[in-house]
Amino acid sequence: MVDLSPAGINPIYSLHLLPTMTEMLYMTEGCYLKEFDAKVVAIHEKSVVFDRTACYPDGGGQPSDTGVLQSKAGTAKITHVKKAEGEVYHEIDGPLPEVGETVHVSIDWERRYAHMRMHTAQHLLSGIVYKFFQARTVGNQIYADRSRVDFMPVNFTDADVQRVVAEFDGAIKAQLPVRIYMMEKDKFLNHEEGERANIHLLPPEIKVLRIVEIPGYDMCPCAGTHVASLAELGKIKILKVERKGKDRYRIAYTLG
Ligand SMILES: [Zn+2]
Known part of the structure; x- marks a missing residue:
């Protein structure tokens, strides 16, 4: 983790x-x-x-x-x-x-493509949870068949999770693109999403970030591999929602 x-x-x-x-x-x-x-x-x-x-x-x-x-x-x-x-x-x-x-x-390729879909799904999930609950992503683990993300501070009800899934499905239906591009670190810091990111954790020699953006949902520095369109994700299936400590919840999911 x-x-x-x-x-x-x-x-x-x-x-x-x-x-x-x-x-x-x-x-x-x-x-x-x-x-x-x-x-x-x-x-x-x-x-x-x-x-x-x-x-x-x-x-x-x-x-x-x-x-x-x-x-x-x-x-x-x-x-x-x-x-x-x-x-x-x-x-x-x-x-x-x-x-x-x-x-x-x-x-x-089967394994790598599964990781790409799971990773993009994680960004979308993180973006939606932040948008609805202002809860940040504090951990994640991706596998080919199932993945999990930890959020904080949040206390999910069943209705909250249903709301997140409905929003996720809507974004998939809209077939939003996933954009990957480079951006100077200083420029990203001035961006509103820059505030969400703890850029100071980065080694100072990194001056340019690789940004992965799902328009309207998430804009995040990331060096992982991603699909080009949300249309490639299919349907999310929530496997487990678990309390992992005070105000900390873990969502485990897979993709159909
Ligand atoms: Zn990422």
């Missing part, structure tokens, strides 16, 4: 904005890139570092991608991707490539 700052801005996501020797393709080329070629720049034990990757590294409540690596040595599984010491490590199960060689990587 990762604790988020009030607006859902997440220090771990934000670290994904710090430069690495690996170009993060989902940041520059969009979230729908399923496979890519890359050059192997380093190997640390069973982990490979590429010059570019479309694989999402574990962080901020969104699990890492997995996939398949094809190199001259054969076909291997990418079992986990993580960011550490400014590098993106792809953990490999199978034959290792050689440094300098160009390889082909395919992302396990």
Whole structure:
């Protein structure tokens, strides 16, 4: 469980904005890139570092991608991707490539797309709960089959949850777009949504934020992967609403 700052801005996501020797393709080329070629720049034990990757590294409540690596040595599984010491490590199960060689990587798309839908759903849910109750998102965990978000301060009644679901369904029906763009940190701070975000948690060297916006609902610095339209979310199903302490509630959900 990762604790988020009030607006859902997440220090771990934000670290994904710090430069690495690996170009993060989902940041520059969009979230729908399923496979890519890359050059192997380093190997640390069973982990490979590429010059570019479309694989999402574990962080901020969104699990890492997995996939398949094809190199001259054969076909291997990418079992986990993580960011550490400014590098993106792809953990490999199978034959290792050689440094300098160009390889082909395919992302396990079913898993990644499920994470994209769940993550965008989390932003919408957070936006709606903030709009109705001024409760902030204080934690979240996304999985492919179910996800959860913690809100504070709030005390949900059954009617409150029904109201949130009705609003969620309405936003889906409206097929609102999900916009991703970069914005200077100082500009975002002057924006009304900037007040919701604890930008001071960010390392000072981050001057530009990646903003994920659902018009009318949420505008949040985030380095995660998202769908392009709410039409891709389908129907939300609330699995559990749980009190997790004074004025703190957790909503667990899945998507139909
Ligand atoms: Zn996010």
